[in-house]
Amino acid sequence: MATKIFARPSARLKAEHLLEMFWLMLLSRRVDERAWALHRQGKIAFHISGMGHEGAQVGAAFAINRGVDYVHPYYRDLALVLALGITPTDFMMSLFGKKDEYSSKARQMPSHFGSKKLNIVSGSSPVATQVPQAAGLAFAIKYKQQAGLVNPDDSTQPRLALTCLGEGSTSQGEWHEGMNWAGVHQLPFICLVENNLYAISVPQEGQMAVSNVADRAAAYGVKGIWVDGNDVLAVYDAVYEAAQRAYRGEGPTLVEAKTYRVVPHSSDDDDRSYRSREEVEEWKKKDPILRFEKYLMDEGILTPERLDEYETRARAEVDRAQHAAEAAPYPAETDALDEVYAD
Amino acid sequence: MATKIFARPSARLKAEHLLEMFWLMLLSRRVDERAWALHRQGKIAFHISGMGHEGAQVGAAFAINRGVDYVHPYYRDLALVLALGITPTDFMMSLFGKKDEYSSKARQMPSHFGSKKLNIVSGSSPVATQVPQAAGLAFAIKYKQQAGLVNPDDSTQPRLALTCLGEGSTSQGEWHEGMNWAGVHQLPFICLVENNLYAISVPQEGQMAVSNVADRAAAYGVKGIWVDGNDVLAVYDAVYEAAQRAYRGEGPTLVEAKTYRVVPHSSDDDDRSYRSREEVEEWKKKDPILRFEKYLMDEGILTPERLDEYETRARAEVDRAQHAAEAAPYPAETDALDEVYAD
Amino acid sequence: MTVLTLIDAIKQAMDEELERDPRVFITGEDVGKRGGVFRATQGLYDKYGGTRIVDSPLAELSIVATGIGAALADLRPICEIQFADFIHPAFNQIVNEAAKMHYRSGGQWRVPLVIRAPYGGGISGALYHSQSVEAFFTHVPGLKVVIPSTPYDAKGLLKSAVRDPNPVLYFEPKKGYRAIKGEVPPGDYTVPIGPARVAREGRDLTAFAYGMMAHYTVLAAEQVAREDGLDVEVIDLRTLLPVDKTAILTSVQKTGKALIVHEDNLTMGYGAEVAAVLADDGFAYLDAPVRRLAGPDVPAVPFAHTMQEFFMPNPDKIAAAMRDLAEY
C-alpha cells in the first residue's frame, strides 16, 4: 500500500534552491553542535537535537509554502523551523531561557518551536498531541474555502497543515484520531513521520508490528509513502507531491522519512545501554549532509570554496547568536504571571 | 489484506450444538423484545438492544472456551453473554435495578455485563476502553505461560481474551492503542467488531475512510478478516480460526462481523431522522435468526414442532425472569456506599 | 419575553451565534441530522448545513483537538461532548493543550474554543451518564469553567463563551434541560463570564451552588423562609473558574455562615475551594463552620433509584442542611 515515488519534482529545483537547502542543513547542524557544546560546558540546562534529521526536515520545508502553510512541528525539527524562518538567535535565546524568547517568552524548554508570524504552531511536550490539532488546522482551511471565507487559490493564505512526529509517537491514540479525522474529511494535511528507529531506547519493533509506518496510512484512507529520509531530495519529492495533492483538494498524505538520530535522545540520555556503537557509526556514514554535499559537488553546484564560505558564515552566525543570547536579560520573576488568559 | 475464510470449522458442529446456538439466539431476541415492551409500558428506565446482532454474538461465543476464556463485551452483547451463562433473570434484574443484580448490584445501567465467575469483565459506558484492557488480559495469559505460572494447554484456564465493540468505536484512540499492544506482543487476543453501519446516527463513512474495519488490522500486524455477521456459522468459523490461532500462540485477530441494528440505538433514540424506513426493512429481511432457522429447517435439524417448543419455552423463561425481577427488592439506599475499595 | 427551557435557551444562543459569525461551527457526535442526543442542536443542520454542523467521529480527544486546531486558525468551534462522563479521553487535549497554548506561546496563539457537555445526575444515567466533572477543570489555569442554572444565563453565558478568546468549558445541568424554564429575551445579549449572581438575597446564611443545585437551593431557601423564617442568601456561582472570590466573601461578610452545595462528590469537589477561600480571607467573617453538602465519596451515581436518591442532594436535604447550620 505504501509506494515509493518515481517522479522527481526536485529535478526542477534551481541551483540556488539546492544551495539554500544545503546551507540550512549545514546551519542547523552547526547550531545543534553548539548547543551540545554549551550543554557540556554547563551553560545550558537541556538540549534535544535534530542531528541526522536535517535532510528529512529541510526537504519537507521546501516542498510547502514556507512561512504561510501551517506547520505543527515536534521537538526534533530544528532544521525544519530554521528553514521556515526561525533564526539561530531565536533558538539560542530559548536554550538560555531569556526574556522575550521568540517561542514562549522562555516559558517552555528549548525546541518547543512556535511562531504565530510564521504560522508555526506552538508545540508542547506530550507527543502526538499536535497531530489531531493539525487535522483541525486543515479542517479550518477546508471550512474557510467551503464557506467562502477564503479563496482556495490564494497562496498568501495557508492551504495545508503539515505536522511532524517520530515513529514511536504513532503508538498514541492522539495520532490515530488525528489521522482518522484527516482521512474522513480528506483534508489538506500532511503527516511527516521522522522514523529514526528509536523512541528514546525503544526500537521500532517495540512500537509496532509493521515494517513501515507508511503502511498504517491505508487504515485511514490516507495516502502513505515512505522515502529515504537521509536523501533530502527524495523527501522533497514526496512532500511536494503530498502538498500538491493537498492544494488540489485531493486529501491527506502520510510521508515516512526513514532516518536515524546519530546522537542520544537528548542531553539527559546516554544511548550506550540500548544500541551498539557500530550501529551508530554505520548510520553516521549515511549522514544526510555529507550525502547532499557529495551530490552537489558531483553536480558542480557546490564547490569546496563555497563550502568553506558556508562554514565560515555558519560559525559566525552561531557565534553571533550565542553572544546575543548570552547578553540578553532573563525574564523578570513575575513575568511568570502574564498571559494565562487572552483578552 | 482482509480475507474471507473458506475452511468451515462449523461443518463439524453437531446438530445439538447448532440447536443450542439457535435456541440462544431466539432466547436473546425474546428477552430483548420483552425489554422494549417493558420500556414502552414505563416499567423500566432504559433498554439498549442487541436485535440483529444475535448471529454475530452467538457465533463468536461458541467458537471460544465459553465461561473460561476472558470476554470483555460491550452493551450490545446480550446474546453473547446469554451464550456464556448469564440468565434471563440476571438480565431482568438489571433492567429493573434490583438488589443483588448480578453484574453491578444495580449500580450500572442495564447491559453493562460482567461476571467474575464466568470471566466476563465488567464493562463501562465509555466506548472502546475495554479493548486495551482486553489486550492486558491477553498479555497476562501470555505472561503467566511464559513465567511458568500456568500450563498453556490447560483449558480450565483462560487462553484468550475476546473483546467486542461497534465499528464507530474504532475511531477512539483506545482502540488503536489496544490493537497495537496486541500486535506488538502478538497476544492471544480477538477483537470482534460488530459493524452495524451506524454509531447512533453517524454512518460508517463518518467514522472512517475505509470500507472494511478489518482492513485496519494490517496497521497493527494483526490478522484481519470480515464476515457476514448475519450468518452465525460464518462468524463461528472466523472466530474459531482466530481462537485456534490464539491458543497456538500465533497472535491476535480482528474479526469484523457485518450486520445491522434493526431497532433504534436505545430506548432514548429515534432513528427516523437519520435512516430510511426502507433501509431498515431491507435489513430485516436478512435477520440472522430467520436465516439460521431456514438453514436448520432445510437441513432437517430444526422442525416446526421443535421451533414451537422453543418459542413456548422462551416465553416461559422470559415471563419467569420478569416476574422474579419484579418481585425482587430494591437495593437499600446506603448500599450506594459499599465496595468503593476492595480489601 | 418568551419563556424557554434551559435547552432551548442553549439552542437559541448557538443559533444566533451561527447566524452572527460565519466562523462559528458546531462539531460533536450526532450533532447533525440527529440534532444531538438531547436535541440541543435540533434544526441547526437543516438551517446551516453539513459544513457548519459537523458530525464528528466517535472520538472525544479529536473533537477537542480539531477544535483547538480550528480555533488556532481563527474559527470559533463549539464542540459538543455527548455526556460529561465522556470528556475524559479529551483530558490531555483540554488540560495540556487548550489551557496552556496561550501561555506556552508567550501570548502568540489563542484558542477561542467552547466545549459544551451535559453533566449531572438524577436521570437514571448511573455511573457513566451522571458524572459531574467540573472540579477537575477548575484546577486548571487557562481554562474558564461556566455552569448556568437559568435559561437567561444559559443563553447569555454561552454567547460570552463563543466570543471569549480562551477555551471555555460550558457544562449544562442535564436534569434541568426541560425542567428549568425561564424568561429569555429574543436577540442578542450576553452575560459576562466571571461574576456570580445573587439568586436570592438573605441575611441569615449564604448558600453557594451552581447548575441544578442552584435551582434546588433557591427552592430550599424558599422552603426554609416559609417554614422556619430563615432568610438565606443564595449565590449561583455560574462561573467556577476564575473563582469569584469577591462574591463569596461579600456575601459571607454579611451573613457569617456558609453552606456549599454540589452534586459532585465531596472530597476535592468545588466546595473545597469555596471553603478554603472562606477559611483564609473570610476567616474573620465566619461565625460557624463552613458546611458542604455534596454527593457521597463513591465513584458516581448508582443506577437503582433508591441509591440514586441517596446520592443526590435535593431541596429537602438542602433545607435540612440550612436549618442545621442556622442553628449553630
Add this chain to the structure above:
Amino acid sequence: MTVLTLIDAIKQAMDEELERDPRVFITGEDVGKRGGVFRATQGLYDKYGGTRIVDSPLAELSIVATGIGAALADLRPICEIQFADFIHPAFNQIVNEAAKMHYRSGGQWRVPLVIRAPYGGGISGALYHSQSVEAFFTHVPGLKVVIPSTPYDAKGLLKSAVRDPNPVLYFEPKKGYRAIKGEVPPGDYTVPIGPARVAREGRDLTAFAYGMMAHYTVLAAEQVAREDGLDVEVIDLRTLLPVDKTAILTSVQKTGKALIVHEDNLTMGYGAEVAAVLADDGFAYLDAPVRRLAGPDVPAVPFAHTMQEFFMPNPDKIAAAMRDLAEY
C-alpha cells in the same frame, strides 16, 4: 541501616517485590534496557528479564489499560508513567475504569494496580516536565493517592501499594530523587497507606505538606525554630486519598493554626480540601485563618530559572509564611 536516596529506596522496593511475587511485573516507556529515564528500574531488566520488565509502546493510556487488564487477571502490574505530565492521556482509564471497576462490578472484580510517576518542579523541566497532578486524582473515590517524602516511607509505601487490592497512584517528587537521603532497612517492611506522619512535633502552628514540600517544610520549621523560637508541627500527609482527617484535626486541635504547602497551583489544589476539612470539622480549633502556600495559578512551572524560582515554594518562602501566620 543503610542510607539510600529516594530513588534507590523506590528501586529497592520494586526489586524486593519482584523477587517476592512472580505476579509482579513492571511496564512503561524505557523501563527495560534503559532502566527508566530517571534510572528507577536500572538493573531490573538484567535481573528479571524482558518478560517481567516490559518496555511499553509510547502510549500512556495503553500502559494503564493493559495494566488494568493484567490486574484483573490477578497479576500485580507496576506501571511507570515517564513524567506525571504525561498521565493525562490515561485519565480516562484511571478515572473511569481503574477507579470504578470494583464498585461497578458490585465488588466482583478488583484492580491491584500501581501507577508510578515522577512529578514536580524545580528541575528546569518547564511546563511539561514539572507538573503536579495529584489534585485531579484526589477527587476520585476508588483511587488511592500516595506521595512519599523520605526514603523510608518511599520503600514501605510502595510495597504497600503493590500489595493493595486497589489502584494506587504513587507520585514521586523527582527533585528529591537524589537530593533526599535517609535510612532504609534492608528487607521487608511496609508503611500503611492511609495515615499521615508527624514529621516534626510542635505547638505553635501546624504545617501540612507532602513530597518535596514536606522535605522543605521540615527545613523551614527548623529554621524558624532556630531563628524565631517558633515551634512548628509538620505533618507529612503521605497518603492524600483517602484523606487522613484525623491527623489533620488532631494536630490543629493542638496548635490552632494551619498552613498548607504544595507546589501545585493554588486554586483547587489539595490544600483546598485540607482547608475545607478544617473550616468545617476543625472550625472550633482555629484561632487564625487557614493559609495556603502554593504555586501561582499559572498553567505550569516556566522554564527560565527566574520564573521557576518565582513559581516554586522553598524553605525561605515557607518560613516566611510560618512567621506571618504565627503573628496572626
